[in-house]
Amino acid sequence: MSKITIPFGPQHPALKEPENFMLVLEGEQITSAGINLGYNHRGMEKAAEERTYLQDLYLIERVCGICSHSHTTCYITNVEELAKCETPKRALAIRTLIGELERVHSHLLWLGVAGYEMGFETLFMYTWRDREQVLDCLELLSGNRVHYSINTIGGVRRDITAEQKTEVKKRINYLMERTNYYIKLATEEPTVLARTQKVGKLPLDVAIERGAVGPTARASGLARDVRKDEPYLIYNELDFKVITHNTCDVFGRLVVRALELVESYKMIHQVIDNLPEGPIAVKVPMKIAPGEAVNHYEAPRGEDIHYLKSNGTDKPERLKVRAPTLANLQSVAYMMEGGWLADVPLVIAAIDPCMSCTDRAAVWDAKKGKTEVYSWEEMRKMGIEHYKRRGVDFSKL
Amino acid sequence: MKIIDKLITWSLLKSPWILHFNSGACNGCDIEIVDALTPKYDVERFGIVLKATPRHADILVVSGPVTRQQAKRLKTIYEQMPEPKFVMAVGACGCSGGVFNGCYGVIPGVHQTLPVSVYIPGCPVRPEAIIDGVVKLIQSVEGKK
Structure with a gap:
């Protein structure tokens, strides 16, 4: 049979973001897949060099609208490390709380998108309705629905009151109930099973070889989670499990994310119940001494790495962001090969791609003309x- | 006005079909646009339906500051839409480039690439603002009728 190449994206109903996949097909089967990036490239790393550390905070937040807290927390940890500032314990706890709420919102969003790609639109409507509860929590705590801006250099912007605590707990308990229903749905519903099992296979050895991160790696049986491996914020004091699954397919990724929601609810309760007393922020000077810092953070999609170099002024010398989707894209190409065309949207959705995170970094040539x-x-x-x-x-x- | 034009305007006002296009946004506005379509805000009850192809759409909802890569694709998509067509620039980025103003990969503001009918500010926009924008657009078309 002759081979044909079809483009998938940058504008495609299944993709909420611009990205392009060149699929080589033999009939209905995919023989190879190429990925083109850069449609979302805005040049943020360069822009960050021209703004002060505080201004950058709001720029970095807009790397991605879904994991905005992950990026700012990772960035701010670097800044605080370079400024040698002792962030108050209460601020770290509040950051953890917002981080987990963000994970809940991101995973619920993913569950909906996955349902949509499966053709199970009821699930999409259900999860997005429930997601509003988390957004209400975030709005209550930070004042914003999407870009929370809770972080500020040296701590957090807002404190948490007793009324807010009860309100958040009430909503989380409701979500707990709903999530149990989704877990039942994901593991028993025949449509979901038929659409996800044995689709987009990623064996453990390939996951390691291609550097998969986050739920994508964990669904292939790789227990890789920055929160456990190298705890940051207050994760070393929290009691939670790293969820893994060994089916290595889209079904595994679905189960991992659904069970991670439950872990996140547990953590939210723990943080709220044991919120340390004290100030929420300390003062940090505008100018930061020369130095370099690297930190990583377990974003909802996987490990997010930030590198920051300061030069003694109030602006950074260099900022580099490695978003989790960039690490997972190599695996997507593998997952699609040998699969069916109809499964492509679901396979792509299964890694929860976030192109706005990825594309600021894709077109960066460090040493032009002189490759080492x-x-x-x-x-x-x-x-x-x-x-x-x-x-x-x-x-x- | 011909009878066919009257029919087109009537159907546009009764049920505007939208196409969402991400031209390099941070996803913040995009999830709020989808939010407006899901149960809490549910604009579908007013006949506003999200469509998959530009050939079915009346309103092009553009989020993001228009990256250089996306600008020519945005133009192509706009050209594929049937008349009468309208463009909604969503978010501070769509209006003026927002926080990305000055980035080398960006042509700030949708208006530099396409004629824009409605600007919806906010970073990110709230779903209420998106609904308000659509209502204002419909009112202005009604006024012209």
């Missing part, structure tokens, strides 16, 4: 040396 290729050993050596300077020894690994 490092071998694996050299890269490893550089990494070990870098961490040695920071006081961590990885040479035994």
